[in-house]
Amino acid sequence: MRISERVDNAVRAMAELAAGDGTPMKAETISRSQDISLKYLLDILRDLKRGELVRSKRGPDGGFSLSRPAKTISLADIFRAIDGPLADVHDTSLRGLEYPPPAEALPMVWMAIRGSLRRVLETVTVADLVAGDLPFEVEQLADTYRRSTEDRYGI
Secondary structure, eight states, X not given: XXXXXXXXXXXXXXXXXXXXXXXXXXXXXXXXXXXOOHHHHHHHHHHHHHTTSEEEEOSTTOEEEESSOGGGOBXXXXXXXXXXXXXXXXXXXXXXXXXXXXSTTHHHHHHHHHHHHHHHHTTOBHHHHHHTOOOHHHHHHHHHHHHHHHHHHTO
């Protein structure tokens, strides 16, 4: 799976908003803080607004803010607002996906991948990210990945 630059920037922008004091934050401030092009960030914020994850306020005291508490916004919510469904397989529902032999088990692999992504992305909230307090299972998965990578490359 490829995590797009757009999703990465959206998650960082949401974390920036969550770390604030709740007052609307200017896009320029987020742009500078996270080193994201302002024009690109505004496009991302528009998608997040359409996904009902942020709201905007015009005027001198305006800016962007989270539309609901950070503890209720999962990383999966952000992924879906920006890129659509998690682990999409050529725009086909996995429930009805069938392949002829010898690839007939492949839909099960795609389901497992989507399930794994959900297990992480739906359990980590923006508040968890900002607090640096990730769910134990996510920390375990990251540690397993880190150790296997070190073993593979002899680090």
